[in-house]
Amino acid sequence: MKKIPKPALERLFLYYRLLLSAHNNGEKIISSVEMGKRLDLDPAQIRKDLTYCGEFGKPRIGYRVEGLMNELQTVLGLGERKQAVLVGVGRLGMAIYSYSGFAKFGLEIIGLFDSDPTKVGLNLGGQTIMNIAQLGEFIRQKRVPLGIITAPAASAQQVADIMVDAGICAIWNFAPVTLKVPENISIRNEDLAIGLATLSWNLINSGCPYIQPTEDELD
Amino acid sequence: MKKIPKPALERLFLYYRLLLSAHNNGEKIISSVEMGKRLDLDPAQIRKDLTYCGEFGKPRIGYRVEGLMNELQTVLGLGERKQAVLVGVGRLGMAIYSYSGFAKFGLEIIGLFDSDPTKVGLNLGGQTIMNIAQLGEFIRQKRVPLGIITAPAASAQQVADIMVDAGICAIWNFAPVTLKVPENISIRNEDLAIGLATLSWNLINSGCPYIQPTEDELD
DNA sequence: TAGATTGTTAATCGATTAACAATC
DNA sequence: TAGATTGTTAATCGATTAACAATC
Structure with a gap:
């Protein structure tokens, strides 16, 4: 079993969920570019991640939705009770x-x-x-x-x-x-x-007009 | 406002919560080593992260719990509504x-x-x-x-x-x-x-004795 | 002082991004 | 074929870890 980096592992699940939805939607084939668009991720990263679960893509064609979905399900163990x-x-x-x-x-x-x-x-x-x-x-x-x-x-x-x-x-x-x-x-x-803390930091550092500056805000 | 890397930002909140608890516990001073022990993090990383929010530590002594707590509260905006x-x-x-x-x-x-x-x-x-x-x-x-x-x-x-x-x-x-x-x-x-998916992967790849081949589980 | 701890710089590690030959 | 897309290697980027002089 090849080791999978933690961030890649988490993305694999996103791919799985996307494929599940595409499959239910009747889609047969999907490219890394299309997946990247839907998930807001770099297609190169998706292709790289997918190498952790065996090879499925076909140049010029893309990935078989059902095949890749099943493969991911197996790799992640999502079919196991x-x-x-x-x-x-x-x-x-x-x-x-x-x-x-x-x-x-x-x-x-x-x-x-x-x-x-x-x-x-x-x-x-x-x-x-x-x-x-x-x-x-x-x-x-x-x-x-x-x-x-x-x-x-x-x-x-x-x-x-x-x-x-x-x-x-x-x-x-x-x-x-x-x-x-x-x-x-x-x-x-x-x-x-x-999550709340990071949003809090973002809010006070993003110049949100709905946040009232207390006194120290001006940059 | 210095840019804070995302993983560091998330840890800053952990430090804040730890300090809050230490403060309520009456602790006045805490070292990066002690914080590292409690949070299971590298002390060097903690010191590095803390440089994103101004300087507070004293060599040989450590950090003032209340001072650092307040500083983190301000940086993260946790005191703001x-x-x-x-x-x-x-x-x-x-x-x-x-x-x-x-x-x-x-x-x-x-x-x-x-x-x-x-x-x-x-x-x-x-x-x-x-x-x-x-x-x-x-x-x-x-x-x-x-x-x-x-x-x-x-x-x-x-x-x-x-x-x-x-x-x-x-x-x-x-x-x-x-x-x-x-x-x-x-x-x-x-x-x-x-989270569930990563645990699922860990379970099937860690040789957990309580996980059995699916057919054994059917009843 | 002697020793513990900081802040910071440098080295290492790992992940992402870019590039491109191979392929259908 | 021509063109799009893959898998993979190399380059880049960013974060973590190690080392250590400065400090109290």
């Missing part, structure tokens, strides 16, 4: 749990957990929220490879420790905190506040 | 709207919009959900600098067009689609499915 537990059934947790878009890529949330006794026992979309005390045992027994943390920052590390101890392989972390995990565990931080 | 509209009051939209963590960094969502007539008129946390037809006028009148899109992919571009036309300066996009906007508009895509 990925069972997961979700810990922290707040609004964000519920949003992720109920979002059908992830199921298309193989995500199956098979266990909901919370530490709040008023939530434990509630039924949500056919699943009963369990006490966090049962988390480790559940992961071990069901051999759950993926953990989703939508718990508050204060308890996120504790949750991660339980998951790791129970043998989980990957963590999707939405808590705004840097988790300490062994390096064989793969972790993805969706730190939404970072 | 950032008024925003949110379009698409589904579960994710509600999660973002009701998350108090963003308010700490200056976010103020002052308008909720949806195209679903059964939602328009409902009251949510003191605000009435408005019809998307009023979006442009609202932005113009209130001079709203920031738009948050939590609408479905299919309508996201249309929403963005209205926002841009009304003079919005920045867009925080949660819809899984590449939006076309003029290049003077700053945009941040929080494409959560990318």
Whole structure:
């Protein structure tokens, strides 16, 4: 398995989603130039990225939409079932749990957990929220490879420790905190506040007329 | 205003949040080594990043927690009020709207919009959900600098067009689609499915014992 | 002082972009 | 064929890491 640079890996998924949409739209062939237009990316970069997943393009023609789509699905493992537990059934947790878009890529949330006794026992979309005390045992027994943390920052590390101890392989972390995990565990931080912070910086440095300069703004 | 590379800008926010926590914890001084330990980053990188926001460290001593925190707050504009509209009051939209963590960094969502007539008129946390037809006028009148899109992919571009036309300066996009906007508009895509896809790839390429060939999983 | 830590310069690393021969 | 598009190599760009003099 050829190593794929992280930025390229993320783009591969964008290509996959684009191809899925093109396929549903009845398109048979697509060129790197056309993909670049739709995704606002350099066609050369797209071609380069696609070399990480085998060769499919034909000079003068372009890429077969369905073939490339299937190849990407295989490479990214999007066709595999990925069972997961979700810990922290707040609004964000519920949003992720109920979002059908992830199921298309193989995500199956098979266990909901919370530490709040008023939530434990509630039924949500056919699943009963369990006490966090049962988390480790559940992961071990069901051999759950993926953990989703939508718990508050204060308890996120504790949750991660339980998951790791129970043998989980990957963590999707939405808590705004840097988790300490062994390096064989793969972790993805969706730190939404970072996005807000970068937009904040852009706003005050872009001369937006709708932002009222406090006193220090003049360049 | 010195230009700040994007990855450095994102880390600056991590430093800010760390300092906020250290400050609340009563810490007065912190070194780049200590920050590196807590954030799992190279101390040299931290020192380098911090040069983008003025000089604060003292050799042999470290950084003054409060001073550096305040400086970062100013640089990132986190103390400024950032008024925003949110379009698409589904579960994710509600999660973002009701998350108090963003308010700490200056976010103020002052308008909720949806195209679903059964939602328009409902009251949510003191605000009435408005019809998307009023979006442009609202932005113009209130001079709203920031738009948050939590609408479905299919309508996201249309929403963005209205926002841009009304003079919005920045867009925080949660819809899984590449939006076309003029290049003077700053945009941040929080494409959560990318995270899932990278974890998916990691799972199938890391030899996770809890991941089995698909046929074993059928039941 | 002696030692720890900064800010900065230089070296390394990795990713993007450009160029173009090969190809259909 | 002529022309468009690929895959790949080389050049460029930018970010990270290493090294170390300056400093308190």
